Amino acid sequence: MKSIKENFAKLFDDPNRVTLKDSLMNLTTEYDDFEFKEIEIETHILAKHIIGMANTNGGIIILGVKDTENGLKPCGLESTRDITDMKKQLAKYLPHELTYDIHQIDYDERGEWGDLKNKSFKIIKIVFTSEYIPFLPIKGSENYEKTDIFCRKNSSTTRCEYDDLQDIFNKRKRINRYRISALTLRNELEELKILSSYNTVFNQALSFTNPSFLDTVKDLERRKIKYIEQGLKIEDID
Template sequence: MAKRTRGWYEQFACFFENPSREGLRDLLRDQVGELDVCDFKREWPDFPSLARHILGLANSGGGCLVIGVEERPDGTFDPVGVDEFRDKADVHKGIQKFIPSQLRCEVVDFSYEASEYPRIEGKKFQVVFVDDCPEYVPFIARANGQGIRENAIYVRRGTSTEEANYEELQEIINRRLRTGYCTKEFSLDRHLAELRILYKYYDPFGDLFPLRPRGRFANFVGSLIGQKEAVIQSLVLSRR
C-alpha cells in the first residue's frame, strides 16, 4: 500500500506542476482517490466552505480541489462531471472576504468531448489549484461564515480540513521561518491578526489550559510574540 501511495503522489505532482487534460484523465482513471493535497467534490461547495478548504491547502503546502467527482459508499470515486462551468470571477469574488490577498489560487476548466477513458467522455470538470506560498503562512481566515471561523488557521489533516493544533501551528511557523522572508510589507492589520493568534496559543504556566503543551512550545510561541511585537512597534513608529 505504501508503494502505491507514493505512486499516487508522484502522479498528482506531475498533474499539479503541469495541469493538462491528460493528467486529470489519468488521476480519474487510476482512481487516485483523495489525498491530503487533493480533495474531490461532487459539486461546488458554498463559498465559506470552499474558502476553508483553500486555506487548509494553502497552509499545508498547496494542492487542489477537483469539482465534479462523487465519492461512493464503498470509498471509490465516480467522475460525474459538472453540468456547466462556474464563472471564475464569481468564485474569486465569493471567497475574497474569507482569504488573505497573498493567497494565490486559480480555477481551471477541463472538458472531455472525446477521451481514451470512456467514463469521462462528454463531461466537464473544474479544478481549483492552490499555490504553496510558505513565505506568507499562516493564512488566516478573515471572516466568519458557515463552517469557517474568523482568525482560525486551517490545515489539511489526512483527507479532511481542520483547525491547526499546536504541533501543526509550529510546523507552519517553521516553514515560514525557513524561507527567511521579511514581513515588513504586511499591513498593520495583518501583523495584529497574527499576534492575536499567537496570544491564543500562549499559556506559559498551563493553568488556564492544562492540556496545552508546556515548556519548549510555550517558550517558542513566547519568542515569536516578542518578535512580532517588535515588528509592529517598528511599523507604527515608521509611520509617524
Template structure:
C-alpha cells in the same frame, strides 16, 4: 504536499494540463488525501474557503469538482452541469480568504467518445499552490462552517482548527523558508509583518478565539525566532 501527489500532479499534469493528462491523473488517484479533495459539485463559499485555507497551510492541495468518491475509494465521474466562472469564485471568497493565497482553476470539457466514461462531461480543478513564505493563512471573516481569525489545517482528509503544535510547525516552516532563501533584513521584515498581524487580530477582535490565536502566534514566533536568530521578540 505528499511527494507522490506532487510528482504526479505538479511535475506532470501542471506542465501540460490537457484532458488526457487529467484523465490519466484520475486513473492514478487512490482516494481523498490531506492534499486532495473531491466534490460532486461546487460548494458554498464558507466550506470552500475553509478547505482552501487548510490546504494552503498544509503545503498546497487539489480540489476536484465533478467527481464523487465512494466509501470503497472508487470514483463516480459525474461531471458538472455548468462550469463556474473564476471571477465568481474570487468574489465569493474575497471576504474570507486573503488575496495572497495563490490558486488556479482549470476547466476540462470532454466532448469526444474516445474518453469513455468522461465523454460529454465537465470538470474543474482548483489548485492551491504551496507558498510557505506567506504563511500562516488566517480566515478573514465568518460564514457557514468557517470562523473568523482561525488557522485551519488538513487533518485526516478534513479541515480542522490548528492545534498549538500545528501552528508551531507552520510558523517554523515560514521562518525556515525565509531564512534559507533571503537576507537577514528580509527575515526581519517578514517577522515584523507577522508581528503586526498578531497584534491586528488582538486589537480588532475581543473574542476568546481571536485572543487565543494571537497568543499562539506570538508564542510560536518568539520561540522559533530565538532558534534562528538567537533574538528575543519583545512583546509590546
C-alpha cells in the same frame, strides 16, 4: 503505472484533460493534497479547503468527482459557474497573498476519454507560499470565525491544534530563514550604497585620519553583501 506523486506533479504543473484523466485513473481516495467534491460547493466552504491546503503544502481541489466507498466516481458538473465570478466571491474570504488558480476542464464525446466523456470539471490549484503562512479567512461564516486557522490532516480540512501550528511556523521559519522581500532588498541596497561611498569618495582621506573606522566600514560592507546574497539565495552562484 505512474506513481501518485508523479501524476500529481503533472496535473499541478499543467492542468488539462490528459493530466486530469491520468490522475483520476491512479487515485483511489482523497489525500492531504487532493480534495474531491461532487458539486460546486458553497463559497465559504471552498475557501476553508483552499486555506487548509495553503497552510499545509498546497494542493488541488477537483470539483465534479464523488468520493465513494468504492473509490472515486467522476460524475462531472451538471452546471458550472463562471470562473471570474467564483474568484470574485472567494476574494471575500481569502487573503490576497494566498496564491491559487481555477481551471475549467471539458471533455468532448470522443471514446478515448472513457468515463469522462462529455463531462466537465473544475480544478483549483493552491500554491504553497511559505512566507505568508499561516493564512486565516478574512471573513467568517456560519461554520468558522475569522480567527480560525485550518490545515490538511488525515485527508481532510480541520482546525489547527497546537502541534499543527508549530509545524506551520517551523515551515515558515525553515524556508524563509534567509529569504528577503523586495522592500527589504531595496533598503539593504540603499544601506550598501552608503557603505560603499565611504570606500570610494572618502577612502583616501579616511585612510589617513581614521584607518580603524575605514576598516570597520569595509567589514560592514562585506557582511552586508553576504547578507543580501543569502537573502537572494545566490551566494553559491558564480
